[in-house]
Amino acid sequence: MITYIIRRIFLLIPVLFGVSLATFVVMHLFTTDPAEIILGQHATVERAAALREEMGLNKPIYIQFGDYLSGALQGDLGKSVITKSSISEELIKRFPATVELAIAAICIAMVLGVTLGTISAVKQNSIFDYGTMVAALMGVSMPIFWLGLMMIIIFSVTLGWLPSSGRIGIGMQPDNITGLYILDSLLTGNMESLRDAFEHLIMPAMALGSYSTAIIARMTRATMLETIRQDYIRTARAKGLSETVVIIKHGLRNALIPVVTVIGLQVGSLLGGAVLTETVFSWPGIGSYVVEGVMASDYPRVQGAVLLIGTIFVMVNLMVDVLYSYLDPRIKHM
Amino acid sequence: MEAKIEVPINQNFEKRKGPFAEFVTRFMGSTSAMIGLILLAILIFSAVFAPVLAPYDPYESNLPEALNGPSGAHIMGTDELGRDIFSRTLYGARISLLVGVEAVALALTCGILLGALAGFYGGKIDTTIMGIMDVMLSFPSILLAIAFMTVMGRGVEKAVIAIGIVSIPEYARIVRASVLSVKENVYITAARAIGNNDKRLIFVHILPNIMAPIIVRATVGVSVAILEAAALGFLGLGVEPPTAEWGTMLGAGRQTIFNAPHIVTFPGLAITLTVMAFNLLGDGLRDVLDPRLK
Numbered sequence: 001m002i003t004y005i006i007r008r009i010f011l012l013i014p015v016l017f018g019v020s021l022a023t024f025v026v027m028h029l030f031t032t033d034p035a036e037i038i039l040g041q042h043a044t045v046e047r048a049a050a051l052r053e054e055m056g057l058n059k060p061i062y063i064q065f066g067d068y069l070s071g072a073l074q075g076d077l078g079k080s081v082i083t084k085s086s087i088s089e090e091l092i093k094r095f096p097a098t099v100e101l102a103i104a105a106i107c108i109a110m111v112l113g114v115t116l117g118t119i120s121a122v123k124q125n126s127i128f129d130y131g132t133m134v135a136a137l138m139g140v141s142m143p144i145f146w147l148g149l150m151m152i153i154i155f156s157v158t159l160g161w162l163p164s165s166g167r168i169g170i171g172m173q174p175d176n177i178t179g180l181y182i183l184d185s186l187l188t189g190n191m192e193s194l195r196d197a198f199e200h201l202i203m204p205a206m207a208l209g210s211y212s213t214a215i216i217a218r219m220t221r222a223t224m225l226e227t228i229r230q231d232y233i234r235t236a237r238a239k240g241l242s243e244t245v246v247i248i249k250h251g252l253r254n255a256l257i258p259v260v261t262v263i264g265l266q267v268g269s270l271l272g273g274a275v276l277t278e279t280v281f282s283w284p285g286i287g288s289y290v291v292e293g294v295m296a297s298d299y300p301r302v303q304g305a306v307l308l309i310g311t312i313f314v315m316v317n318l319m320v321d322v323l324y325s326y327l328d329p330r331i332k333h334m
Numbered sequence: 335m336e337a338k339i340e341v342p343i344n345q346n347f348e349k350r351k352g353p354f355a356e357f358v359t360r361f362m363g364s365t366s367a368m369i370g371l372i373l374l375a376i377l378i379f380s381a382v383f384a385p386v387l388a389p390y391d392p393y394e395s396n397l398p399e400a401l402n403g404p405s406g407a408h409i410m411g412t413d414e415l416g417r418d419i420f421s422r423t424l425y426g427a428r429i430s431l432l433v434g435v436e437a438v439a440l441a442l443t444c445g446i447l448l449g450a451l452a453g454f455y456g457g458k459i460d461t462t463i464m465g466i467m468d469v470m471l472s473f474p475s476i477l478l479a480i481a482f483m484t485v486m487g488r489g490v491e492k493a494v495i496a497i498g499i500v501s502i503p504e505y506a507r508i509v510r511a512s513v514l515s516v517k518e519n520v521y522i523t524a525a526r527a528i529g530n531n532d533k534r535l536i537f538v539h540i541l542p543n544i545m546a547p548i549i550v551r552a553t554v555g556v557s558v559a560i561l562e563a564a565a566l567g568f569l570g571l572g573v574e575p576p577t578a579e580w581g582t583m584l585g586a587g588r589q590t591i592f593n594a595p596h597i598v599t600f601p602g603l604a605i606t607l608t609v610m611a612f613n614l615l616g617d618g619l620r621d622v623l624d625p626r627l628k
Binding site for chain 1: 363465466468469470472473474475476477480481483484485559561564565568570571581584587588591592595598599602605606607609610612613614
C-alpha cells in the first residue's frame, strides 16, 4: 500500500510538469501584449520596450518558462499586471472561500444524493422513485449558473430570505483561524457570524452541488437496486433483521463502493463548477478570481489560478484513487 | 490474389431482422430515447424554422418596450433593449445546437484518431498521446475552455474549437480502451493474415466494432458541449453580441435580475430542455446499443 502511494506520488511529477507547461504555453499564445495592457495603446515604444524588458518578456520562451516554474515551486506565481499585487498572496487569501464552498457542496450532494438514491431503490417504481429520477435528470441538465440565478430570483428577490451575493455580511466576519467562516464561527462561538455565514453559503452550495447530487442519486439507486437483489440480503431478511438494518447495514454498505469513486470524480468537477457559481453569487474565491482576470485580460492572474486549480485537481484525483483502493481491497495496485 | 467463394443461399431459411431493423425496434421501445428524440425534433424544428416562427426580428431593439414582462404581445417579455425574448430564444437554438454538434464532431474526429493510434500501436506513441491527454484531463474542462477563449477571443467558431479541444481526451480514452479490448481478437488476426494494412485494420475492422460506446458517449457529449458553450456565453466569452445565444442572454440578463427576472428564466429553460433531450437520447441509446454499460 505504502509503495503504491509513493509510486503514485512520483508519477505526479511529470503530470504536474505537464500541467504547468500547458498553462504556460496556452497563456503565452495570448495575442495581446501585456505591456500594452498595462500602459494602454498610446504608450511610447520606448516605455513599452522598457516594461517588456523589466517583465522578462524579451528572454527566450524556454527561459521564461524556467523562471516561471522555479518561481512557482517557491510559491511565487508573479504579479497581476493590473493591480500589481502578488498573485500567490491573493490566491492564498481566496483559497478558503472556494474550499468552504466546495466542502459544503459535496456534503449536500453526498447526504442528499445517497439518501434519495437509496429510498428510490427501495421504493422502486413508486411516485417517489419517479419524482427523484425526474429531479435527477433536471439536475444533470440544468446549467448551474442558471439554477443559481433562479435561486436568487426566488429566495432573494421574491421572498427576501437569503442574501444574493458575497460570503458574509459587513462587520460579521469571525476571527480568522482557518479562513473557513462556518468553522471559525463555531470555534469562536460567534453564533451571529455562524448564522450569517450559513445564510450566505447555502444557495451557492446548493447550486454548485446540484449536478453532483443528481449523479450520486442515480449511481446510488443503480448500485442499490443490484445489491438488494443479492442472496445475502435475502438471508439477512430471513434471519429476521429489521428492514432498516438490512437496507443500511447490509445493502448500503456494499452498494456504496462504486458511489465513492463517483463522489471522488465529483470533487474534481466541483472545481470547474465553482468558477461559474462564484461568478453568479459574487463569491470571493479562486473561481471568480479567474473570471475577473479573464475580463481584465490579466494573463498572469489567469495563469496562476489555472495552475493552482489544475494542481488541486490532480491531487484530489490521487487521494480518491488511494482511498478507493483502501476501501476496496479487490482493486489491485500494481 | 483474391479468392471468391460462392455460398449457396438457403431460400427456406427464416428471414431474420437486419441489425438496423432490430435497432429501430429496440429504440422505439425505449421511453427515454423516444422522449429525447421528440424533444430534439421540436428543437431542431424551432431552430430551422426560426425565421417563420419568430414573431419579431430578434435583433430589432425597441427601447420604449425594454424589460417588459411576459404579455400577449411578447409571450416571454422583452430584454434590456426591448428585443423580443421568444424570438431570440428561437434563434438561440440554432447557435446552441450548432456549437454542441460541431464541437463533438471535432472532438470525436481527433479523439478517435488519437485513441486508435495509441491503442493500436502502443509503446511510445501510446505513452506520448495518453500523457498529453492526462495533462488535459488535469484541468476541469470548463476552465480549459475559458483559458482557450481568453487566448483566441470571442466567436462561434472559436467556441466550437475551444470546447472541441477540451473534450478530445474523453473520446481518446474510450477509443483507446475499446481498441485494446478488440485488437487481440481472432478476426483481427485473420484480417491481418489476409494482408490488410494497418489503416484498413483500424478503420474497417476495428472501429466499426467499437462504435456503440462511442455513439452513446458522443450523444451525452453534445449535452455537455451545449452546457459549456452556454457557460462561456454567460461569462461573456461566447459569441459576439448582438447574436442571440442562450448563455449570452443569461449573462446580459444577470444585470437586470432584480427588476426583470423573466429575462433569465426562458433562455435557461431552453438550455435545460435541450441538454435534457440529448441526455435522454444518450440514456436510451445506451440501453439499446450496449446493455452492459447500464
